[in-house]
Amino acid sequence: MTHTRRALSTVGKGLAALRHLLPLLLCLLVLAGCAKAPYTGRSQFIMVSPQQEMALGQQESRKILSKEPVKTGTDEAQRVETVGRRIAAAARRGDFRWEFHLIGKDVANAFCLPGGKVFVYEGIFKYADTDAELATVMAHEVGHAIARHGAERMSRAMMVQMGHDAAAIALGVAGGSPAAVQAFSQAYGTGANVGLMLPFGREQEYEADRIGLMLMAQAGYDPRAALDFWRKMSSAPGKRPPEFLSTHPTGQHRIAELQARMGDALRVYRPPSGK
Ligand SMILES: [Zn+2]
Incomplete structure (x- = not known):
């Protein structure tokens, strides 16, 4: 019991010391500046520069291309390229270096690295019968x-890490033993969620x-196909849900949200002429 009481008092002193570090953390927050997400206008906290982001995306893309079975010259690879180019044109991001790759694996998944490197797995074609359905998943990743x-x-992970470091320092300053600092670190449970490809x-x-x-509609794909695609994905047969579902929300909520936005999308949708 006395150990617990002592530990609690150490944590208390640590928190008091942390108060001195708060102005520093606030300064960092202000320096980071606020970004706004396109289309939604949501304020974002981002401490990584677009250049850093681009470089990370480039680096990761090279790694993936060197170890994954990339398919070229097939009909499906061509569809990925064509649909991707149209969505990229709608996104109007001249600073992105777009690439669209098909990976020959039976996994229902897709992802886009920072800077515009889009990867689609062959398994997605089980659910994307039409180009508009393929556009749904690719436009989501481009989004x-x-x-x-x-x-x-x-940036969030960096903040969590800084918060941890500051508190650990404060705990040390307050006379916490190395063991107490270590215990604090474990309790804080930092790390593990940095990374570009995590959900x-x-x-x-x-x-x-x-x-x-919005992107798929602007690119000339009927946005209503998004409802078909997500319905098929969520009713996928098999014991285990497709990998894409384990990292992405699905079901009624997602479809209801899309339906709520459909009016906006249909307003910008122009079917391509001659189709
Ligand atoms: Zn997603």
Whole structure:
């Protein structure tokens, strides 16, 4: 019991010391500046520069291309390229270096690295019968990229890490033993969620859906196909849900959100002439 009481008092002193570090943290927050997500106008906290983000995306893309079975010259690879180019044109981001790759794996997944490197797995074609359905998933991934969701996640993780470091220092200053500092670190449970390819948060998922819906409509794909695609994805047979579902919200909520935004998307949708 006395150990616990002593530990609590140490934590108390640590928190008091932390108060001196708060102005420093606030300064960092102000320096980071605020970004705004396209289409939704949501304020974002981003500490990573677009250049850093671009470089990370480039680096990661090279790694993936060197180890994954990239398919070229097939009909499906051509569809990925064609649909991707049209969505990229609608996104109007001249600073992005767009690439669209098909990976020959039976996984229902897709992702876009910062800076515009889009990867689609062959398994997605089980659910994307039409180009408009393929556009749904690709525009969603492009939505993540243009809204800088990867950089946003990295920034949040950096803040968590800084908060941890500051508190650990404060605990040390307050006379906490190395063991106490270590115990604090473990309790804080930092790390593990930095990374470009980890699942995005729910808020970012809905935002990518919303941006994707607008992009596909602007690119000339009927946005109503998004409802068909997500319905097929959520009713996928098999014991295990497809990988894409384990990292992405699905079901009624997602479809209801898309339906709520459909009016906006249909207003900008112009079917391509001659089709
Ligand atoms: Zn997503």
